[in-house]
Amino acid sequence: MTSNPTWVLSRFPVGMPVPDDFTLEDRPTPVAKPGELLVRTLWLSVDPYMRARLSPAKNYAVGQQIGEMMMGGGVGEVITSDSPQFKPGDIVQADDFGWQPLTTVSAKTAVRLDPEAAPVQTSLGCLGMPGLSAYFSLLHVGRPKAGETVLISAASGALGQVAGQIARIKGFDAVAIAGSDAKLDWCRSIGYRAGINHRMAGDLTEAIAAACPSGVDVFLDNTAGPLHDAALLNLNTFGRIVVVGTVARADKFDQPDIGPRFLRRILVTRARIEGFLLDDFEAQYTEARRELTTWYRQGLLEAREDVAEGIEAAPHAFIRMLKGENFGKQLVRL
Numbered sequence: 620m621t622s623n624p625t626w627v628l629s630r631f632p633v634g635m636p637v638p639d640d641f642t643l644e645d646r647p648t649p650v651a652k653p654g655e656l657l658v659r660t661l662w663l664s665v666d667p668y669m670r671a672r673l674s675p676a677k678n679y680a681v682g683q684q685i686g687e688m689m690m691g692g693g694v695g696e697v698i699t700s701d702s703p704q705f706k707p708g709d710i711v712q713a714d715d716f717g718w719q720p721l722t723t724v725s726a727k728t729a730v731r732l733d734p735e736a737a738p739v740q741t742s743l744g745c746l747g748m749p750g751l752s753a754y755f756s757l758l759h760v761g762r763p764k765a766g767e768t769v770l771i772s773a774a775s776g777a778l779g780q781v782a783g784q785i786a787r788i789k790g791f792d793a794v795a796i797a798g799s800d801a802k803l804d805w806c807r808s809i810g811y812r813a814g815i816n817h818r819m820a821g822d823l824t825e826a827i828a829a830a831c832p833s834g835v836d837v838f839l840d841n842t843a844g845p846l847h848d849a850a851l852l853n854l855n856t857f858g859r860i861v862v863v864g865t866v867a868r869a870d871k872f873d874q875p876d877i878g879p880r881f882l883r884r885i886l887v888t889r890a891r892i893e894g895f896l897l898d899d900f901e902a903q904y905t906e907a908r909r910e911l912t913t914w915y916r917q918g919l920l921e922a923r924e925d926v927a928e929g930i931e932a933a934p935h936a937f938i939r940m941l942k943g944e945n946f947g948k949q950l951v952r953l
């Protein structure tokens with residue numbers, strides 16, 4: 620029985636999660652049941668959706684219970700397999716890794732990766748869940764037309780950086796919202812025309828108006844909060860707001876979302892506000908992943924990562940991402 624340091628949820632966070640919400644327990648190496656792979660974790664992904672799972676409140680997915688191992692997407696090397704589909708040494712990605720160095724995943728849901736095709740951790744970023752979310756939320760829900768202005772919040776993050784580059788590839792006018800000037804400089808280097816530093820801008824409505832002189836046709840709302848209201852006030856007739864995420868509410872998770880009510884603006888612009896969940900597009904993942912991989916291999920899609928080191932760093936990496944301290948896709952390397 621080998622020691623396997625494992626992060627468990629010690630209590631539900633109140634407001635912004637803090638390190639004491641998690642405990643590192645010395646647990647035995649998991650034993651793979653029939654149909655499972657024993658995997659050595661190489662990379663863990665920490666993602667905003669995890670905040671919603673650390674709550675007894677009802678959500679679109681089942682939440683984590685107190686005392687349970689923290690779950691999330693990961694990449695690792697197969698150690699044992701009873702499945703003809705996998706052999707020891709294969710590198711796999713799955714959404715149900717635990718925050719632990721040795722883990723078990725179902726052979727049914729694990730995906731074998733080709734390390735020659737792209738760095739394996741891109742399967743957690745630009746070629747994985749965030750990249751696919753960028754692809755479908757922008758192209759299938761926002762549906763910009765050539766020349767239209769697309770405003771994207773959390774623009775340098777895992778999802779936003781891919782959305783901005785897809786916008787550039789497709790010929791849309793992309794404008795970034797991010798939390799630092801360094802992030803905005805990088806956003807411009809990957810194809811955003813202009814940028815707004817939401818922490819320094821002062822009046823957000825005026826800042827968006829200045830950066831988007833022709834108005835906003837599509838707003839990819841990755842954060843919610845005051846940015847949502849400011850974007851709405853700059854929306855063009857028949858504009859589209861895609862509600863992708865609410866990470867700006869990570870510290871107010873259990874409180875009602877109160878803000879100005881600009882309903883008349885929706886009436887006047889005949890705009891559409893639509894929620895987005897990646898799962899709805901599962902039937903089209905293969906096609907989208909193929910296109911994203913082609914862009915990546917052609918050098919059209921750049922991937923910026925922010926890497927924390929070691930299993931001990933997992934809660935810290937998660938919390939810094941929620942606070943906007945990450946610069947690129949937040950990962951943990953083991």
Ligand SMILES: NC(=O)c1ccc[n+]([C@@H]2O[C@H](COP(=O)([O-])OP(=O)(O)OC[C@H]3O[C@@H](n4cnc5c(N)ncnc54)[C@H](OP(=O)(O)O)[C@@H]3O)[C@@H](O)[C@H]2O)c1
Pocket residue numbers: 666667668748749752772773774775776777778779796797798799802817841842844846862863864865866867868895896897898940941942943944945946947948949
């Ligand atoms: N619906 C779906 O299927 C789906 C799938 C994937 C992701 N998402 C959502 O997409 C969003 C982005 O996810 P991601 O994985 O790409 O994360 P990310 O952008 O890599 O990291 C989160 C970013 O949110 C920004 N942020 C945090 N607090 C903020 C605040 N108060 N105001 C404005 N911005 C704030 C920070 O960027 P700045 O410092 O630049 O502000 C931070 O870097 C999240 O809301 C996530 O839940 C949804």
